[in-house]
Every structure is written in C-alpha cells, then in structure tokens.
Amino acid sequence: MLAARAIDVEKLYGRGDTAVRALDGVSIDFAVGQCTAVMGPSGSGKSTLMHCLAALDTPTAGRVLVGDTDVTTMSDKQLTILRRDRIGFVFQAFNLLPQLTAAENIELPQRLAGHRAEPEWLATVVTATGLADRLNHRPAELSGGQQQRVAIARALAGKPDIVFADEPTGNLDSQSGAEVLGFIRQSVDELGQSVVMVTHDPNAAAYADRVVFLADGRVVDELADPTAETVLDRMKGL
C-alpha cells in the first residue's frame, strides 16, 4: 500500500521552442507512514513535482496516484474535494486565513466539507502541536512558528492520506524550524502520518526517513535514513 505514487510524470510549461520541461519522466513511490524529503537545486522541478502530486497542478503526461486513486483524470471539482478530504497542506508562508482564528483555520477543510473534525482527534492534534492556549487567536497574534504549527494541525485534522509540506521552515528561525520539523517527525512516528516535504535545507531533510534528489526534472539519487551530513555530501555530488 502506497500513500502516493508518481509514474513517468512529465510537465511542460509553454510551447514549441520556448517550452520548459520542468519534469522529465519522474517515477517515485511514497510509502504509508513514511516521511519523504524531496530535494534539489532551484529549477530542479521539486516544487512542480509536489504540485502535481498534491493535485494542485496536472501533469502533461504520466499518472499520479493518491492512495490508489488516479488523480490525472479528475475534474477540477473532484480534485478540490480530493485535496479537501484526503490531502493535507503546509506551505512556506501565508498558510492561514487572517480573518479566522487558529481553531477555525484548523477546522477549515472539514467545515468546507460541511462537517466538523472528530473532536478526540482534533484534541490530540491540538495537544500535540501545543496550540491549546492559542486556539482563539488570529494569525496576526501568533508567531511564525505558531502559525506553521497551526498549518500542520490543519493538515492533520482531517486524517489525510498524505501531507505535503513545501519548505515548511523556509520562513522560520532555526529554533522554531526545529520545533516544526520535530512535530512533523512526531506525526509520522506517533500518528502514522505519511508526509512528503520539499526542502532545500539538509538539516530539514535529516528529519525524513528517505530523501529523493531531483535535478533537471529527473530523479537522480535517493538516500535512506539521512543525516544532515550525508545529505550535504550527496548534494555536493549533484
């Protein structure tokens, strides 16, 4: 059983002579209950890959499966519902709606679906993220690290098949970053969550179970049980 799967995914931007091949036949499997880091230099296609995997963008060719659902043939509405019910998101910044409280932001996908999150699960997530006393605050009243934790809580609240995190610590100082990464790790270990994290930071990648390296739109390397040092070594080789 896989949490998500990319099969020969290609993505072209533009047409003709000016076309850019962002993804050039990428195939990766993401195991359930694992945290996978996707790394690569700027322009390697790592963000594009994540967007395709997360049903935010559609590949030009190839297939993307979330669980065992083929998302490449779905309509916009089906994709939206898939994102809402089966995928969690953590972006680098602007993760939260400023007019809603932390609690409302966490429950947003469920409320868009017209129901509430499971109360016990929600309590578990809130306790784990340490947000219990921040729930009625608006994003403007939270620190950057707290905001990212709210985003992670939102991603987990709906028990998604998979969580995608795009540079989740990109805007944080090292201490808050470590806190957020620690929590991502915890969600994998204790809650059995599957996570895909795009990052360019070897320290962040070290929190993953596995690192996939991308360059020029292709998978060029892979590393299991990474540490910051081994990741850095591999990156130098790219």
Next chain:
Amino acid sequence: MLRATLRGIAAHKLRLGLTAVAIILGSAFVAGTLVLTDTMRASFDAIFAQTTSGVDVGVRGTQAFTSAFGERGRVPVEVADLLAEVDGVAVVGPEVEGSAQLLDADGRPVGGQGPPALAFNTPVDEEVAGIELRDGRYPRQAGEIAVDAFTAERLDLALGDRVQVVAGGPVRSETVVGTIGFGELDNLGGSTITIFDNATALELFGAEGYTLVSLAAEEDVSAGVLLERVEAALAEAGYGLADPDPTAGATADPGAGADAAGGGENASGALEVLTGAELADASTAEVGQFLGFFTTALLIFAGVALLVGAFLIANTFSIIVAQRTRELALLRAVGASRRQVLVSVLSEAALVALAGSLLGLVLGTALASGLRALLDAFGIALPASDLVLAVRTVIVTLTVGVVVTLVAALAPALKSLRVPPVAALQAVAAPPPPRFGRGRYVAAGLVLVAGVASLAAGLFGDAGISAVAAGAAITLIGAALLAPLVTRPLVRALGAPVAGIAGVRGQLARENALRSPRRTAATASALMIGLALVSFVLIFGASISASAAAAIEESFLAEYVVSGPGQGDPSAAGLPQSAVDDLRQLDEVAVASPQRVAQLRYGTSTPFVVAGDPDTITEVLAIDVVSGSLDDFALGGVLVADDLAERDNLAAGDVIDVEFATTGTAELAVRAIIDGEGLDSDILLDSETLLANVPRAPITAISVRLAQGTEVAEARPALEGVLEPYPTARLLDRDEIREDIQSQVNQLLGLLSALLAMSVIIALFGIVNTLSLSVFERVRELGLLRAVGATRAQVRSMIRWEAVLIAVLGATFGLAIGVLFGWLVVTALAGQGITELGLPAGQLIASVILAALAGVVAAILPARRAARTEILRAIAAE
C-alpha cells in the same frame, strides 16, 4: 509624471472602467435631461411658429395668473365684426377652443390622459388658423366633425364613419367628414383634435365669446401698424386693453390683470392685442414654464445619481490609493515631490472623469433620442426637428462630471500625500487604514444633525424647498460619515444568520466584510442614498393612501362618487350638469352633490379650491365647524380650514381678498372656520360664487348619497344606467375610491422609483467595484482556500454573501434614513391632509430583499473572478 499617470490608467482598466461607469451614468442623466427638454422646447417652438405663422395680430382675453385650467377671458362675439371693419384687416379668424373626447369602438375615451383632447371650430381661413385639410371637407353642420389625421389613423376612421364624442354634455354621435393636419404634422404633440362646425363649436364652448380672434393683415400693412389700429379701434369701442406683454401671463405677474381691469368696465371685458410672433412667444413661455419644472425635477434625480456616483468614486480612489501605496512610495523614493504625486492621482481622476462625461454626453443624447422615438411610437408627434445639443449641455455635462469626480477623489488623493518613500521598501504594501478617531465621528454626527436641522427648517419653518433638498443631502452625507461606526455591530448581527445558512462561507463573507469597515460602510452608503429615497417615497405614498382612506372613512358620507374624466386633470372637460340632474331623478338617490375645482389667487399663492353645492354638501361631507356657521354659506361665502385660518389669523365674519383668473379680484366673506382634516382644499367655496367667476369650472366629481333603505350594491345598476350617456364618467363605491387613490399613488411611486433606479444601479456598480478590488487584494487567500479544498462554487458563494451583506447593510441604513425623512415630511404636512404615517412594511421588506438580490447580481463578476483564481500563482506570489 503624465506618462506615469497614463500607464496607471492603462494598468488598471477594470477599476477605472467601473469608476467611469458611475460618471457615465450620472452625466448621461444630466445630458439626457437637458437634450430631451431642449428638444421638446424646440419642438413646441416649431408647433407654435406653425400655428401662428399666418397670424399678424391676435386678440384675446386676459388672465390674472396662469392657472392649470388655462382660463382666459373671452372675446365677445361682436368684437369679430368690429375687427373686420378695421382698416388693413384682410382676414378675421375667430377661434373657439374647447375640450372634446373621442370614444373608440368600445366606448372608451381616446387620449386626454396625457396630451389634451382639444376641440376647435372650423377655420375661416386655413392659413390664419394654421390648420390644413388633409382629406374630405370641413364640417358644415351639427353632426359633422373633422379629426386630426393621426387620431383618424389610430381609431381607423374613414370619411363617413360615425364616431362618439363627449364634449361637456351627453355623448354625441358625429360623422367624420374630414381629416386635418398642421403643416407637415398630423398632430399637435399627441393631443387628439376634433373640429366642429362653427355654430356647434360656439354652442358648446363659446357661450361667453371667442377664445381668440386671429387677424391677417392686407399685404401692404405691417403687423405692427395693424396692431396699433386694432388697439385704437377697441379702445374707441370702450374695451379695456391689457398690456400685451407675452410674459405677463406666464410669470403670473401680480396685478397685471387687475391693472388692466381698472381700464375697462370690468376685468372680464379686458382684451389683449398681440402680434402673431408675440402669441407664439407667450405660448412658448407657458410651455417653457412647464418644461422648466420638468427639467428641474429630472435634474434633481440626476443630482441624486451623481451624489451616489461621488460616493462610489471616493471609495474607489481610496482603495486604489491604498493598493498603490508601494507604487506611490516608489515614485516618491525616486524623487517625485508630494505635489507631483497629488497631481498624478488627481489627473488620473480628471482623465477618467473627462472620458466618462464625454461618454455620458453621447449616452445621454442617445437616451433622449430613444425617449423621443418612444414618444413618437405612442403618438405624441413632435415636429421633426433634430435633437438639440446645446453648447450649454456640453459644458454643463462635462463640468459636472469632472467637478464631481475631482471633489470625490480629493480626499483619497490627499491621503496619498502621507505615503512616506520608505513604504516602497516595506513588506506590507497596504497597511489597514487607521480607524476614525472619536473627533471625526463627533464631526460626522454634527454634519448629520446639521442636515436634519436644515431639513426641519425647510419643512416646519420658512426656509423653503431648497433647505429641504440641501438638508436631505447633508443628512445622507452625515449618515455616510457615521456609517463605519455602526458597521461592525450591524454586519456582525446581519452576518449571524448568514453564517448559520452558509456555514464557513457565510462566516468568511462576514469576516471579509468586517475587515475594512470603512470600505464596507462607504460601499453600503452609496446604496443607502437610493434606498433612503425609495423607502421615503414608499412611506410617503402609503401615508397619502392611509390619510385619504382615513378621510373617506371619517368625513365622506356618500356611498358612491361619480368621477369625471382625466383623473383630476383640471384641463379635461369634467362632467356636465345634466349628469347631476339625471342622477337626482333616480329613486335610489337621495342626494347628488356636484363638486367643482378651480384655481384662484389668494395672497401670494394660487391654490386649488373646491366648490360645493351649499344645499347638499353637508349631506355628503361631514364638516366640523370650529367657529361660525354654515347657514350663510350659499350667499357668496367661503369656508376656511382651521390651519389656514390660524396661519392668516382669520375668523368667521372676516373678508378675504382673492383673485380669479378671468374676473379679477373679489371679496369673499368667511362664514365659518372648519376642521381641515380630510378636506381636499383649505378654501371651500359655494358653487354659485365659483360659477359667477369661473363659468366653465368643471364638475370633477358628483357625490351620491343613496335613499334610505337602498342597498349599496343594489343601486349600482340604476346608477350605471343613468350614466350611460356619459362614457367619461366613472362610478366608484367607497372601496373603489380607495383603490383609485391607491392606484394613482402607486403610479406616482412607480415613476419616482424608476427615476431613483439609476442611483441604485450606480450604487450596485459600487459593490461590483469594491468587491473586484477586494478580490484582487485577496488573491493569495483565495488561492489558499482553493488549495485546502474550497470548490469554485464555494468561493463564488462566499463573494456573493459578502455582496448580500453589503447590500443589506446599505438597505438597512437607507431604511433608517427613509423612515426619518418620511416621519419628518408627514409630520410637516399634517396640516395639508397627510394625517397618517403609513409604514408599508411589506414594500419596505421587499425593497431590502430586492437590494439583497441586487447584491447577488453585483457579485456575479467579482465572484467569477475570485473562483478563477489560479491556485499555484496565488500561493507562489510573494
């Protein structure tokens, strides 16, 4: 800097386009009004020039003031013979003008509801009369008529056809022997025209003489010379001559008639002698006065539309300035002075205003031409003169458009001066506007109070109608300035059920509307103006209906009323005395009491007065005598309503001076002071007195009291039977009277609402504009929402609910102000018969619901745009 401004305009086509819409619609209203009324004026000029082209000199009676009945003294029949003897007169064309209503095949009156149904005698000379025969011949004897070619066509009348005509008495059956036209025209401005033979015309309309005697001079005699000779001849024969100043009648110069009256034996004998050109000018001046009112009324509505537009423009520019903070700061950082930034923002406004008003001018001209085509289609034929686009129209439209825009854009532009250059480098591009300080709300409150004070001064004091208009405008502006203060709690309250209905979408809509209360309040305020006036009009209308119903209930004793033609149009012929006599013959009828209406001058005003039959009026009208007695009412007396008596310090036994249009001044004895509540007029005359001074005062209604023991419904067939020869009469029972008043009020409400629709439409564009700009600002949030699972439909729904909230907020403000206006005006008019404050809850709620639906419509474009947000671009945007 100009280049930067032009670039700015090009880069923000949408928001400026929407701003321009406000200017275009407002200035189109102004331009359309001016072009339409100028064109109508020119058309009437052409009509009068046509009808008087063959006249060198005209002789007619005088009028003391311009009454709605067009009453004027008559020219005694023998004067025509006298004029024929004057040296240099080639043709004498005596004219009798009256009112005659043609009936269609089903017996329904044709025309007369708008343009009048006129009747003339057969012209002695076509050129002098300005009439020409199109087909057949002129009538020669009783039973023959000619009609205008347009009416003939409309009624499908051929020569030899029989047609029914009502001309004062029972219905007549006539044979059409000819059709006539006026130069190139088939018709005079939509009126239906019937030509009778001379004897019949004199019998019907000419008992007191001719309405006009037109003269054509011999070839070698000039109009001026002839005029002098005619005046000399008339003076020699002992006729009083009035100053033939063509404007005297139109401006109702006090004393003109009275002075003239002093010269002759009595006022009714006074004549005025005019050249053909003066005759045309006098008619033009009269029409001009009416068109002047018409223009002013339309311009008031155009002003309302522009006021709403100003709100929209101010709001748009303050959003634009906020969004452009970074751009403006960059300009400052690279060395632009504050002045240059101000000029840049203002010149952007000026360019948009100029383009908008030019388009408005074009649109307004097109509207006027469309309206004219519409009038034409309805048979109101105007001479084929071109649309009149006066230089004044162009200047006024452009000036108004540009000035309104610049004034509205000034405050936001000044705000742009406060942008420091360093803002270019700061991450937050658009800091939330600071909340108004307490001082500004106090100032806003003072504006509101000043507005209400001015309103009250105009309504209750002597400050006049302009104080009322200014007060209303200032009140609305004050309310708009105060609006942000109550926006938060109101939106929260209104949003609670929305969040209940629409869940998180509703909650987001509410929170979005709350984000910038000033922006939300400003957008809602634009709608407030329209809704305030609409709800005021509704309340006022309901108050009129309720007051009339109460008056009928309290003081109207009759079971039936027979109402004359023209729904109270005073120029229509009214009911004949024979109808009263016929009704009195019926066993079912105990009392048939006719009511006449006329206009007289009392003090500085020319009120409508009602005259009743002294013997029967108390049988049909409950008159509460405050002081004095009704016993001597019949003997040349008047009854005065208590309000008027109080104002002018009158008591029973006093004598008041009044002036009638054709017979001049008269002294009337006040017999009693009566309770004015429920009366149509403040002065009640006995019919003998009125008829002595206004012989043709029409019977506008006959109140019928049934005999004891007669059931109301049972009497109807008999009454209808008696009224059969009078097809223009309408028989109404008490319920029908109420319905009749209601339907007249509704007609008026419909018209006013249609005129206010323009300002509501502009306000809706304001909602479109604000939401579009908000959507543009919130791209990132919209992308996030879409990413975490909001469907396009949910995003659209969110924007729609925000629009509905803003619209309902505006409607709520408007309702509050409208109720205030309604209450003030109704209270002020308590003495004028508006005794009840009507609150038409259903209509008011309906207007709020309509506003909400309009909000949904306004949200269509912004919602679509929001739903189209590209998720990736939105979340990638730094």
